[in-house]
Amino acid sequence: LPSAKVLVIDRNSFISYGACGMPYYVSGDIENVDKLRETPYGIIRDPEFFRSAKDIEIITETQVERIDREAKKISCTSTKTGESSDLSYDKLILATGASPIQLPGIPKNSKRIITFKVLQDAIDLKKSLQLGEIEKVGIIGGGFIGCELAESFGSLWGADVVLFDAAPTILPTILDSEMAKAVEVYLKTEGVEIHTDCPLEGMTESEEDVTIKTKDGLFSVDYAVMAVGVKPNSGLAVECGLKVGKAGGIIVDDAMTTSDPDISAAGDCVEVRHFVSGRSLQLPLGSLANRQGRIVGSNLGGGDERFGAVVGSAAVKIFDMNVASTGLTEASAKDAEFNVGCVWGTFTDKADYFPGAENIHLKLVFDKTSSRLLGLQGYGKGEVVKRVDVFAALLKNKGRLEDLLDMEFAYAPPYAPAVDPLFSLGCAARNSLLEGVEALSPQISLDDKLIIDVRTAQEFENKPFQKGETLNIPYERIRERGQEILKDKDLICVCSKGVRSAESLRILKEKGFSNVSYIGGGVFMIPDFGEE
């Protein structure tokens, strides 16, 4: 319906900006805030742009107060003038987004205690940084925003950053604990102080500072950023009787229509269904919001587009580390009652001999009964995201381990090893099912075990692995020196990346050892020992 009259109402003054780029404006990677508001060819996406280019009218600084579904009217108030007005609609779209979760015990209206949600937050924060007012920052919440801001504050501005999370590890929605621990270790090497398992107990503000009260003690900072997550802005929907889900988001069908056929909803205010777990959840991701918006527009224009269940692909860059995930974590897969199997692997992202090849560390989660793929998560300085994106495509087709072995990657040494990491992970998982070569988590306790470190003597010498009793027998010598090992011990093979140790395990099994296992991903993935 190109002839439809479209009216957009927003309570803020800035519209249509790249909110996900805000941390990079704060960090200085993006100098001018207008970059986040421009089209790629340099035109600001302001109301005038939408009017002339798209024939869409936009009213800003106006709060919608109520929806009268029977009369098909909305009541608005101008946040500038306080003036009220009623507007009628044929079709209504709710794109109210989500708001930062407020914790109790936090001073209200403080200039030093901020959330980071709308563009004005980023503008204010950067001003303070430029004035040199921020030397020490507390970040409450180790999710995407918290981790990105840790980099923003630390990298360019040299501020001291203390990050708090109530959960046992950071990024719990996308990383299992052993993976998150490794990322935490990396964050620490970048100078970030981290306190996990450390719920906020309160905050006070004085002229000079903000005091953060936690289980781990009191912390005095110049600024505190609240980034403990968001909740859907579904208040308007609730008030007018639309169906809202357990996660607090508006319930929509796959055409993005709410329980009222004349009202659609899209973005962070709705709930989506997870393709793998089947559960309804709120998943505030810009990429999903974009797709949903397009579907609503298309359907109101007479189209028939559907928004299917999601696998929840997400990525975050933290300093030089790439972190990404899709599907279920081990924890969420167990929660969804799959028969969960896991394998880990450390790989170079390009051919190992190619200059600039970097390691990536991946964890594959699958169902042991059906061989179905359930999730992939990874971190590392190398190309993690590509593998997650390919995996997401397989997930969406209910892929199985066999599909990883059948995948084709566009191979050349600058892009991938000849045998891609996903292929190798698939093999490791199949070997665990078919041959019992089961991997141990890199986080496993090594007490009372005999560790067979099958790295070369050189590797062992450079970085000795000495958690418990360790014997260094290089992989190339395992066949001949296997008899040196006493058969009455529980053995754990370990190498740098998990390949030689898995192979050694098989050789030792041939030689009659039955009590052998290996550490997935190798020493590179063991938190507090690994490389990064």
Place this chain on the structure above:
Amino acid sequence: LPSAKVLVIDRNSFISYGACGMPYYVSGDIENVDKLRETPYGIIRDPEFFRSAKDIEIITETQVERIDREAKKISCTSTKTGESSDLSYDKLILATGASPIQLPGIPKNSKRIITFKVLQDAIDLKKSLQLGEIEKVGIIGGGFIGCELAESFGSLWGADVVLFDAAPTILPTILDSEMAKAVEVYLKTEGVEIHTDCPLEGMTESEEDVTIKTKDGLFSVDYAVMAVGVKPNSGLAVECGLKVGKAGGIIVDDAMTTSDPDISAAGDCVEVRHFVSGRSLQLPLGSLANRQGRIVGSNLGGGDERFGAVVGSAAVKIFDMNVASTGLTEASAKDAEFNVGCVWGTFTDKADYFPGAENIHLKLVFDKTSSRLLGLQGYGKGEVVKRVDVFAALLKNKGRLEDLLDMEFAYAPPYAPAVDPLFSLGCAARNSLLEGVEALSPQISLDDKLIIDVRTAQEFENKPFQKGETLNIPYERIRERGQEILKDKDLICVCSKGVRSAESLRILKEKGFSNVSYIGGGVFMIPDFGEE
């Protein structure tokens, strides 16, 4: 069968090396040739390594002369001593690879006219470069090796490179002509002289130089590299009566068994089936060879692994440009009698505001009748390969255009735009089917057309597009200024990347213009005009 005795016979002296890395050894990116022969942890993969680590015996510099299938014996000759010997087998694996195609009229045994296939070739070539013997090189063949070597010679050694191809454009197996032309333009800016449509007519060698005779004249060079492709080494197979295909490769079933149940084959010597076209072809890619080798080994060890049909993903880095492709090109799709539709697009690989975002140029090939995805090809300085890899996963599941719209990419500004290029291409293709917004090839003739350039006045001024009669009406003004355009002309809308022009086309159609089309991918993809 871990107890099986495994014997490997190779006619060369070097075994198990990263042949795909050879161009990077020549270029100097890899300094020591041993890097191509080592495990990632620094152990040379020589016969001793295979003996001790894997209990495999390797005989090098030995040519297999004959296979006696009835007696289950092979006859060998040592290339060092000339001694002959017979060996018996229970199971035989042919991994004979492929050899460079020899053209007639080329002097034999010349030190200045070389092929580039085995490690010794790379070692010899680099020696000559280091001695300063090579100032001007002729490369015959614009395939992967030819293009990679153009970079190797040009980038580090500063040699003048002339590249010849008998076909109308380079890389014809993975790029359609308009895509290849753009890559050729880029190669020229890097100093490579290119002669396409230019079959070799002969070559002569003197004390001082090599003279290359072509349709375009005589070229004097210091060295000539023959890189016109490879043919499978299936001679042994043919002689002993194994089934060989039209493309000259050994025919195997999906367990990689030849027509003799005791003989398997894998690698560049076999034919594979194309998943999309259904045809049998020889596809010499290291990534496929690796997977096939694993399947043969697994099956001979009692496993039941299958090698399915392939989509033929391939990638090549040429200077700073990434080129990749999967599935069918437009040309091969037409040849396979699909009802072919194409769309093009120029995109940033990351969020457009993110520092370091680079353009990529993609072409999507699909079937207009079924909406089935057929192929994707791309080039650009940005991340092309990820999109090709994801697309390959969809191809392997017989994906349709709808699947592109349903894909989830792990999004953060450093990794992708919020709306991924593949999503945008899917929309463009659907718009062409559902709304008749059909894209024109960037290679289209623009004579006798009125061109509506909808870029901003600034963009137009910086790089005026003046192929034929052109009117500059910025996209934001098309609604109000549409009436300036005379309705009796055939209109072609063009912008920088193809988005604004497609949108303008829809606006003009609403205003009653019926004779409007747009250029896919924008001016950035028009050869001889585009950016790269």
